[in-house]
């Protein structure tokens with residue numbers, strides 16, 4: 078018999094979602110606007126404490142609009158975390174601006190404040206900084222924000238993976254000029270696809286909604302004085318989001334439990350270190366990850382192969398963007414200025430473990446047993 082598939086992070090639906098979707102159908106609000114869209118924005122504002130929110134078609138669209146609203150244009154420099162998914166950076170290139178990649182630090186795996194300071198020595202006037210809270214772990218926001226403030230650079234927080242994570246009691250995504258969340262299928266809650274742009278400034282979110290609906294001027298006829306986008310979330314999709322948001326805290330609790338189970342199980346194997354959690358924050362533990370000691374005979378590839386044999390899904394750590402062929406021409410800044418990079422080291426020695434909240438105790442035992450057996 079085929080072994081059951083154990084997922085990295087798949088959608089977990091509860092039934093509430095369908096009620097909101099049904100309501101959208103029953104009232105024929107099957108459109109890129111409607112009561113679910115408005116309600117999801119309000120509910121996200123209430124949940125995260127963000128001032129204002131705009132529901133969009135994707136997290137990537139939210140990053141793109143944030144850059145537009147900050148006036149990023151051709152030739153501008155934007156500082157961005159290197160250790161992340163390409164979607165963090167691609168919108169910089171949509172605007173023909175120049176990404177400058179910033180290395181990670183070991184304590185959170187996120188943007189290194191020292192490397193960020195060094196980047197300013199070379200590029201004193203970046204148009205924006207995009208900071209990622211990778212795998213749900215909050216970055217060193219105090220230090221990063223101080224540096225940004227000192228230089229007068231607006232901060233965009235890519236909180237696509239960290240919805241529900243807090244730093245000093247406040248939600249990630251609500252510290253910068255803009256924050257973005259993703260509701261992609263693998264995220265902690267999902268609408269199948271979708272995203273949210275948040276900002277403390279109402280006017281910016283009003284402009285975001287305008288740009289996201291083809292920049293239509295207020296006139297009876299179709300009039301446009303700017304180029305816009307078709308980036309709005311649909312009312313059906315937003316219904317799924319409203320149902321999911323009711324379970325975000327529960328998803329976070331289960332994700333944290335998965336992380337704790339792995340941490341305790343692997344404590345006895347000195348070659349294994351779990352991904353860091355910021356002690357100043359409360360991470361949503363979206364994905365549980367590990368790194369293996371330098372020179373360890375058990376490599377990430379061996380672990381991923383062994384898990385695949387058990388039909389369990391694991392993944393490499395994001396390959397740093399400064400190592401991607403498509404970004405080969407872009408600059409990369411480390412804390413010490415040397416060629417050794419922390420992000421590359423984490424990528425080479427790390428992997429993401431199955432972190433699906435539907436994993437049973439037996440699934441977890443199978444995963445843990447499989448990993449441990451490689452060290453015998």
Ligand SMILES: *Cc1c(COP(=O)(O)O)cnc(C)c1O
Pocket residue numbers: 134135136137138161162164165209235237238258259260261270271272
């Ligand atoms: C998922 C993700 C995104 C993009 O979100 P989409 O909704 O898929 O466009 C951006 N940044 C990071 C770090 C992500 O993990």
